[in-house]
Amino acid sequence: MESLNLWWTDLLSGNAIFTANTLEFYWNGLTTTVQLVFLSLVIGLLLAVPLAIGRGSKRRWIKLPIYAYTYVFRGTPLLIQLYLVYYGVVFFEGIQESMFWPIFRDAFYPALMAFTLNTAAYTTEIFHGAIKNTAKGEIEAARAYGMSKRLMLRRIVLPSAFRRALPAYGNEVIFMLHASAVASVVTIMDLTGAAYYVYARFYAPFQAFIFVALVYLCLTFTIMFAFRQLERRLLAHLRPRES
Amino acid sequence: MIDLQGYGPRLLEGAWVTFELAVLSLIVALFLGLLTASAKLSRNRFVHGIGTLYTTLIRGVPDLVLMMLLFYGGQIGINMLTDQLYDAFDIDIFINVNAFVAGVVTIGLIFGAYMGETFRGAFQAVEEGQMEAARAYGMSDWLAFRRVRFPLMMRHALPGIGNNWMVLLKTTALVSIIGLTDMVRVAAEATKATHEPFLFMVPVAITYLLIATLSEWIFSRLTQRYNAGFGEAD
Numbered sequence: 216m217e218s219l220n221l222w223w224t225d226l227l228s229g230n231a232i233f234t235a236n237t238l239e240f241y242w243n244g245l246t247t248t249v250q251l252v253f254l255s256l257v258i259g260l261l262l263a264v265p266l267a268i269g270r271g272s273k274r275r276w277i278k279l280p281i282y283a284y285t286y287v288f289r290g291t292p293l294l295i296q297l298y299l300v301y302y303g304v305v306f307f308e309g310i311q312e313s314m315f316w317p318i319f320r321d322a323f324y325p326a327l328m329a330f331t332l333n334t335a336a337y338t339t340e341i342f343h344g345a346i347k348n349t350a351k352g353e354i355e356a357a358r359a360y361g362m363s364k365r366l367m368l369r370r371i372v373l374p375s376a377f378r379r380a381l382p383a384y385g386n387e388v389i390f391m392l393h394a395s396a397v398a399s400v401v402t403i404m405d406l407t408g409a410a411y412y413v414y415a416r417f418y419a420p421f422q423a424f425i426f427v428a429l430v431y432l433c434l435t436f437t438i439m440f441a442f443r444q445l446e447r448r449l450l451a452h453l454r455p456r457e458s
Numbered sequence: 459m460i461d462l463q464g465y466g467p468r469l470l471e472g473a474w475v476t477f478e479l480a481v482l483s484l485i486v487a488l489f490l491g492l493l494t495a496s497a498k499l500s501r502n503r504f505v506h507g508i509g510t511l512y513t514t515l516i517r518g519v520p521d522l523v524l525m526m527l528l529f530y531g532g533q534i535g536i537n538m539l540t541d542q543l544y545d546a547f548d549i550d551i552f553i554n555v556n557a558f559v560a561g562v563v564t565i566g567l568i569f570g571a572y573m574g575e576t577f578r579g580a581f582q583a584v585e586e587g588q589m590e591a592a593r594a595y596g597m598s599d600w601l602a603f604r605r606v607r608f609p610l611m612m613r614h615a616l617p618g619i620g621n622n623w624m625v626l627l628k629t630t631a632l633v634s635i636i637g638l639t640d641m642v643r644v645a646a647e648a649t650k651a652t653h654e655p656f657l658f659m660v661p662v663a664i665t666y667l668l669i670a671t672l673s674e675w676i677f678s679r680l681t682q683r684y685n686a687g688f689g690e691a692d
Contacts, residue, residue, distance in 0.1 A: 410526070
């Protein structure tokens with residue numbers, strides 16, 4: 216115990232890297248990462264629901280453009296999409312004179328846009344797969360009740376599809392958290408950006424990156440735990456009965 | 459014809475770097491994945507623990523952070539090691555970390571963890587009766603692995619390998635951040651110099667889509683091959 220105490224005090228007094236100043240850097244990085252990921256996930260989710268319904272439509276002029284969108288955004292690296300939005304946004308006619316320019320001049324919003332488009336594409340495919348796998352009996356039962364298509368979608372198909380999509384969506388959330396690390400490339404000070412700054416300032420790669428890796432690990436486990444709890448509640452009817 | 463402002467040849471070279479990097483890391487990842495799967499299926503608790511620790515840690519941390527850690531930390535780590543060698547044994551060597559090798563090792567290490575999970579599931583899906591039958595025929599362990607367990611396992615592993623390959627291909631874009639000149643790096647440099655993002659980024663994106671489409675075709679052919687004898691439904 217004595218030696219452990221000594222080791223602690225030694226570690227805390229002898230380190231020049233993890234001072235209040237750098238910890239604040241990491242903290243700001245954490246809030247930026249969480250904001251970016253949370254906002255893009257929420258907006259992406261809202262976009263993905265109608266897109267997933269349209270993706271399963273029988274009309275080709277609805278189905279094909281959505282398929283092309285998901286194919287392109289799932290088939291290319293997020294980094295390229297980020298570069299395209301970040302450098303390409305100035306090419307929209309008149310954006311520099313418009314009221315939106317102060318928003319888009321900041322790297323945060325182009326990054327948010329690229330991330331949103333990316334996660335919306337993946338989420339659309341996840342929901343589309345879940346909707347397609349709706350049990351035939353559920354649809355037949357809904358029809359037998361005389362439900363209209365719209366009512367059936369709202370009351371039967373979507374709720375059951377969302378539940379089935381939950382495990383895959385949990386993976387997508389974790390994937391998005393990890394993918395958000397590329398935001399540091401376009402001057403955003405997210406968690407990875409903060410770690411890179413600390414590395415460059417003190418030339419201490421191990422301390423800087425292992426610390427940030429642990430932070431990401433905690434975030435990942437928190438998300439995994441939250442989704443497991445959610446699955447336990449919402450998928451309780453699919454669990455084998457405990458004897 | 460599109461005018462690439464003289465960046466054409468460099469973009470092509472970059473595309474080749476991307477392709478080489480992806481294929482070599484895939485080989486490393488497949489090898490590590492088989493090793494990890496055997497470790498996780500091992501009855502030895504220590505070996506099992508190492509396998510679990512490896513897959514959990516790697517899959518919980520962003521690729522880019524791991525890449526930066528291994529790339530920036532790798533040189534310092536190796537220098538410390540060679541310094542100790544010099545102090546202890548008077549052996550004087552200097553090892554320079556090559557960016558390309560570091561990229562292959564890092565991506566291989568990351569995807570080895572994902573492949574490990576894929577292979578583990580696939581090995582477990584092979585019925586024990588098949589292996590018992592092979593042993594009853596008097597096949598040696600290696601022959602039984604090669605002729606019975608491996609081909610049967612591949613049938614279950616192929617969809618997972620295909621998915622991992624698609625993610626791996628896109629992950630190679632990250633090496634441009636740590637200084638390797640792949641096609642994304644060339645395109646980013648050209649964009650900064652000419653302010654023409656669409657001119658350079660769109661062809662690069664199309665190249666990724668082409669490689670992805672081609673691999674999808676190859677994987678569907680392979681799936682057909684390993685599904686031979688199992689009918690259409692499976």
